[in-house]
Amino acid sequence: MISDYIHLALTILGFLPKFAATLLLQRISALAHRRTYKALPEDQIKNVVVVGGSFGGFKAVQRLAATLPTGYRVVLVEKNSHLNYVFSFPRFSVLKGHEQDAFIPYSGLSKGAPEGIFRHVQDTVTEVTERFVELKSGEKLRYEYLVIATGTSSRLPSKVVSTDSRDAEHELRGMQDEIQQARRIAIVGGGAVGVELASDIKDFYPEKEVTLVHSRAQLLSSFGPRLQNHVAETLTDMGIILRLNARPKFSSQTSTLHFENGEEEAYELIIPCTGQQPNSGIISAMSPASISKETSHIQVKPTMQVADDMFPRIFAFGDVAATGGTKMARAAIFQSEVVLDNIHKMIKGSKDLSTYTPNVVFESAIKLTLGKTRVALYMHKENGREILVSANFGAEEGDAKKQWAFFGADVKELEERKAHDDSIAPYCNA
Known part of the structure; x- marks a missing residue:
């Protein structure tokens, strides 16, 4: 219908000016941030650890690397070698010869970031305590703030099992052959x-x-x-x-x-x-009260903090969390901004935190x-x-x-x- 084209165009055009202005301000702020952020010795750095580097996690890390004050560093812990562009997995489970396109390097996260503000660890979290994230490799990461963006698990054609992109491509080729x-x-x-x-x-x-x-x-x-x-x-x-x-x-x-x-x-x-099974197990032992008995999602407050009041420095968002929003990448990106804003407010000592309200039109x-x-x-x-x-x-x-x-x-x-x-x-x- 012609009216649908018009309504779609008007809806998008109504959103674009605000989006463009926000993006411009973020880029200007990032330029100023690169000039003011100073790398400190390891023993003087406080970590903001983000577990999960899919769409929402990627955006959260990118924005934290462009905004955290001196003395803080963002650490991405992600099991996969590359960002999995899962939207293309159904197509590349059928069409041959393009499966490499769906595995995007994480190199873009460090572009333009000040030296010392970002660290990328390819590993799997085995346990979370009140102050540390323990990894499969044996490393313990101390955190000041923890952000859980681990998403969900499923099988092809939604997700792959392999954490290495080459093996993941092989999985897609296997389904191509079966089909x-x-x-x-x-x-x-x-x-x-x-x-x-x-x-x-x-x-x-x-x-x-x-x-x-x-x-x-x-x-x-x-x-x-x-x-x-x-x-x-x-x-x-x-x-x-x-x-x-x-x-x-x-x-x-x-x-x-x-x-x-x-x-x-x-x-x-x-x-x-x-x-789709939420990957919420990393905090289930430490905070069983945060896990929904019905859906296994992490229960969160509107501030994106986990519902357990004992852990105000732990946030969760995206598909792993019961946010009230849709289970869509666009919703996770909106939610990541609330997480970012609240971490900054808490660093400054503010208790007046931002809350998330689903944007029904664009998120769904x-x-x-x-x-x-x-x-x-x-x-x-x-x-x-x-x-x-x-x-x-x-x-x-x-x-x-x-x-x-x-x-x-x-x-x-x-x-x-x-x-x-x-x-x-x-x-x-x-």
Whole structure:
């Protein structure tokens, strides 16, 4: 609808001036900060430790490195060698030859940061105490403030298991091969990942039979009916079989779905796209009161501090936390600003902390791919109006490569890596 295009444009244009002004002020402030921050000896440095370097964690570290006063340092503890651009994982589980694009170096975090303000540790947290973060390597990091942005765990096509980018690329190639070889495929879970994977498989391999199974009456249960109906119609038009209100049982040892009505369906490949488990275990032993018994999320105050009053210097945000906002990267970035602001206020001794209020319109907006080039842009406004724009401007290889600059990485490094991989491929396959 023309009115949707207009409403979408006006909504974005209304947000852009404030966003641009904020970004400009941040850059000016960062320039001044580089001139005033002074590196101190190790025994005089207080650490702000951020655990988790995905979208929200990355932004939090980047902003802390541009704002912390002399005497403080931000330390990123992240298990992965590269930032995983998970939005491209469904596409790169199907499309071959672009999986390197989805693993972005963390080199951009240190660009422009004053010397001594940032440290990056690739490691896994094994325990958190009131003053220390203990790592798998045996190192103990003393912290003044701790920020938990560990997100969730799941399997491909949502997440990879490997922490090294090369091994993670191998995981994606493995799923590419499985999908290529299978003729009859079932995808269980009709959220965004399941929808994108199903449409990608059918668009890249139209000869395959693809079934999408979902436990509820509508796909994309977290979104409004306009998007739900549009997606269901698009997938049906593509030839994808939809089985709704179905919660089949299956195991990794078999390729059969067992439905509640007694029906059984055999497939050559079943891909689960359900179950995001919050990575909240790092503080569960120290503060069981902070963990939701129902969802396992870390319970937080509106200030993003953990709900346990015994630990006011520990913050949590993003998908791991029960923030009241959506479980979207954009929401985590908004929340990271509240964390940043409150750490600065606490450093200055202020007790008047900022609070987080979900920005419904922008935090819950989504760009959904529906095959090679079709996309659906969706917003749900506070007055209840749904904005849906369907377009055909997507790129077959996705958006991952374009994101390297956003995260401060040099895309030339990607091209050099691809050229190197291509040059050794014949020897690897020999």
